[in-house]
Amino acid sequence: MGVAGCGKSSLGQACAEALGWPLLEGDEYHPAANIEKMRAGIALTDADREGWLDRLGSLLRDAGNGAVLTCSALRQRYRDRLRSFVPGLRFAFLELGEADAYARVAARPNHPFPPSLVRSQFATLEPPVGEPGVLRLDALRPLCELRDETVAWMRGELDAKESA
Secondary structure, eight states: STTTTSHHHHHHHHHHHHTTTTTTEGGSOOHHHHHHHHHHHOOOHHHHHHHHHHHHHHHHTOOOOOOOOEEESSSSSHHHHHHHHHHTTEEEEOOOHHHHHHHHHHTTTTTTSOOOGGGHHHHHHOOOTTTTTEEETTSSOHHHHHHHHHHHHHHHHHHHHGOO
């Protein structure tokens, strides 16, 4: 989880491969209306995200033995909504500054999320500080390090308190 450009898709793919779990790319499950709003530079509202979060929660619940989901999950209520489908759900929070997020998003050609919306991500973000089952990660670290730390945490080999 984290703001646009933090590396959710890259880390999610790497972790899914390492764990042997399916990857659920959250952006692929947005309804067409949400995609059009983002392409038009309009930030999504809580109401826009409701059905999307329910669909993602259902997919996670139905995955059975585990899945990796990439999802911004910017507000605590979004994370709690996902947790309502999968009690004990854990989140790897990729922390990234606004300037770095903007640069990364601007470098993605043909992505439906324009750089103009990066600021809205930070305005919406409620960092999961103090929430259970959260691993905080510096998104600027090398992907292989982020993958190894996240996979070790998922396997119970690393206490989240040791990380960040």
